[in-house]
Amino acid sequence: MNAADLGLPVDVPSTALFTDQYELTMLQAALRGGTADRRSVFEVFTRRLPEGRRYGVLAGVGRVLDAVENFRFDPAVLDFLRERAIVDGPTLEWLSRYRFSGDVWGYPEGEVYFPGSPVLRVEGSFAECVLLETVILSILNHDSAIAAAASRMSAVAGGRGLIEMGARRTHELAAVAASRAAYVGGFDSTSDLAAGFRYGIPTVGTSAHAFTLLHDSEKDAFRAQVESLGRGTTLLVDTYDVAEAVRTAVEVAGPELGAVRIDSGDLLLVAHRVRAQLDELGARDTRIVVTSDLDEYAIASLAAAPVDAYGVGTQLVTGSGHPTCSMVYKLVARAASADPKAPLVPVAKKSLGGKASVGGRKWAARRTDAAGVAEAEVVGTGPVPPELADRQLLVRLVEGGQVVGREPLEAARSRHIAARAGLPMSAVQLSRGEPVLPTEYA
Structure with a gap:
C-alpha cells in the first residue's frame, strides 16, 4: 500500500533540507573516517512528559513515512550544498545516490506513550540513519504535542x-x-x-x-x-x-x-x-x-x-501551553566493526543534567492488570518475557527502505480512542500529576 493507494498526494517535494547542517558534516566525517557504513540503531523517545501531563499521544507517524520516502537529494538541492561548500565532493556524490534502505519500527500512530517509550526505532547504516534525525523530530514533536x-x-x-x-x-x-x-x-x-x-x-x-x-x-x-x-x-x-x-x-x-x-x-x-x-x-x-x-x-x-x-x-x-514533546533521537546501538556480521554494541550518552540515555536496541510492551487496564510501560533490551509477548507495542513501518506501515488516518484516530480507554481513569483528570503509568526497564 502506498500514498496513491490511499488517495494521498504523491507529488511531495524533497524533504532532504528539512535538516540541520551538522547532520551532513557528521556524514562527511564518517565517510572519510570509514565508519559511515557501520550498522546503527537510533531511537526516538522523551525523557519526561510536559509538566502535569499524565500521558503522551504519538502523532505524525504517517507524515514521517512520507518524509522518509521523499528524503532525496535532487540536483537543485545538491547545487545548493555545492555552492555553499557545506560538504565536499565525495559527500555530494554519496548524497546524490541517497535512498533510505533500512528498517523503521515504531509505536503505531495514535498510541499513547510515556517517558522512555521507544516510539520510533530507525535501523540501517550510520550514514543513512543520522540524516533523518531532524525531520523526524520536527514532525513528531509538533504533531504529538x-x-x-x-x-x-x-x-x-x-x-x-x-x-x-x-x-x-x-x-x-x-x-x-x-x-x-x-x-x-x-x-x-x-x-x-x-x-x-x-x-x-x-x-x-x-x-x-x-x-x-x-x-x-x-x-x-x-x-x-x-x-x-x-x-x-x-x-x-x-x-x-x-x-x-x-x-x-x-x-x-x-x-x-x-x-x-x-x-x-x-x-x-x-x-x-x-x-x-x-x-x-x-x-x-x-x-x-x-x-x-x-x-x-x-x-x-x-x-x-x-x-x-x-x-x-x-x-x-499551540499544544495548550506545551508546543513540543521534547523528543530526542539517540544512537543506542552500533556494530562493533564495519563487518556486516559484527554484533551490535549498546551505546548511551552519559552526562549531567538528566540527559543520560539507556543503551541497547529496545522492545516495549504494556502490562495490564486482571481487568485489562494498563499498569506499566515495560521497556527492555533482552528477550521479551512470555507474558508480554502479545503486548508488544512496536510495529514494522519500513522494511528494506520500503514503507509497509502506512494506514488510513481513521485507523490512527480509532487506535487512540482505544488506547486512552485502556489507561487508568486518572489519566484523563486535568489535575497535575505524574505519568499515569510507570516505565519499567527489564
Missing part, C-alpha cells in the same frame, strides 16, 4: 463535537499538520480546507461577524445565509444582542435552524439562556456551538452547560 492537547480536550468534552479552527493562529503549513494531529487526538472536523483536501478530514464553516456587519441589519444577514446555505446552517448570534439575535434567527430559519454559535461573554451563563430561549421558541433541536479561546479547562468548566459542540483554535494549535 497537538494530539496530546486534542486528546485532553476530547476526554473532557464527553462526546460533544470538537471543531479544530486554529489555522489563523499558526504558520499556514503547521496549520495543516495541526489539523491532522487534532483529528488523531479526537477532534471531529476542521475549518482548514487544505487539511480536508490533503487528509480527508471533515471540514465545516459558515460565517464570521464580518458577514453580519456587512448587511444593513442582522435579519438581512441571517436571511442571506439561510437562503444560501439552508435552514440547517449555523448562525452567529453574538454580534450585537444575543437574545435579539436568537429571536431573529428562529424567525428567519424557523424551528429547523441547525445551530447557533456563541463566540463571546460568559459562555456558561449565555449557553443556558440561549438554550431556554430556543426551547421557548420551539427550536428544541437547534444545537449550540461555542467558541472563544477555549482550552481543556474551559471545556471542562462547560460540562454542565447545554452545549453541543466546541470550536477550538489558539490553545489547540
Whole structure:
C-alpha cells in the first residue's frame, strides 16, 4: 500500500533540507573516517512528559513515512550544498545516490506513550540513519504535542463535537499538520480546507461577524445565509444582542435552524439562556456551538452547560501551553566493526543534567492488570518475557527502505480512542500529576 493507494498526494517535494547542517558534516566525517557504513540503531523517545501531563499521544507517524520516502537529494538541492561548500565532493556524490534502505519500527500512530517509550526505532547504516534525525523530530514533536492537547480536550468534552479552527493562529503549513494531529487526538472536523483536501478530514464553516456587519441589519444577514446555505446552517448570534439575535434567527430559519454559535461573554451563563430561549421558541433541536479561546479547562468548566459542540483554535494549535514533546533521537546501538556480521554494541550518552540515555536496541510492551487496564510501560533490551509477548507495542513501518506501515488516518484516530480507554481513569483528570503509568526497564 502506498500514498496513491490511499488517495494521498504523491507529488511531495524533497524533504532532504528539512535538516540541520551538522547532520551532513557528521556524514562527511564518517565517510572519510570509514565508519559511515557501520550498522546503527537510533531511537526516538522523551525523557519526561510536559509538566502535569499524565500521558503522551504519538502523532505524525504517517507524515514521517512520507518524509522518509521523499528524503532525496535532487540536483537543485545538491547545487545548493555545492555552492555553499557545506560538504565536499565525495559527500555530494554519496548524497546524490541517497535512498533510505533500512528498517523503521515504531509505536503505531495514535498510541499513547510515556517517558522512555521507544516510539520510533530507525535501523540501517550510520550514514543513512543520522540524516533523518531532524525531520523526524520536527514532525513528531509538533504533531504529538497537538494530539496530546486534542486528546485532553476530547476526554473532557464527553462526546460533544470538537471543531479544530486554529489555522489563523499558526504558520499556514503547521496549520495543516495541526489539523491532522487534532483529528488523531479526537477532534471531529476542521475549518482548514487544505487539511480536508490533503487528509480527508471533515471540514465545516459558515460565517464570521464580518458577514453580519456587512448587511444593513442582522435579519438581512441571517436571511442571506439561510437562503444560501439552508435552514440547517449555523448562525452567529453574538454580534450585537444575543437574545435579539436568537429571536431573529428562529424567525428567519424557523424551528429547523441547525445551530447557533456563541463566540463571546460568559459562555456558561449565555449557553443556558440561549438554550431556554430556543426551547421557548420551539427550536428544541437547534444545537449550540461555542467558541472563544477555549482550552481543556474551559471545556471542562462547560460540562454542565447545554452545549453541543466546541470550536477550538489558539490553545489547540499551540499544544495548550506545551508546543513540543521534547523528543530526542539517540544512537543506542552500533556494530562493533564495519563487518556486516559484527554484533551490535549498546551505546548511551552519559552526562549531567538528566540527559543520560539507556543503551541497547529496545522492545516495549504494556502490562495490564486482571481487568485489562494498563499498569506499566515495560521497556527492555533482552528477550521479551512470555507474558508480554502479545503486548508488544512496536510495529514494522519500513522494511528494506520500503514503507509497509502506512494506514488510513481513521485507523490512527480509532487506535487512540482505544488506547486512552485502556489507561487508568486518572489519566484523563486535568489535575497535575505524574505519568499515569510507570516505565519499567527489564
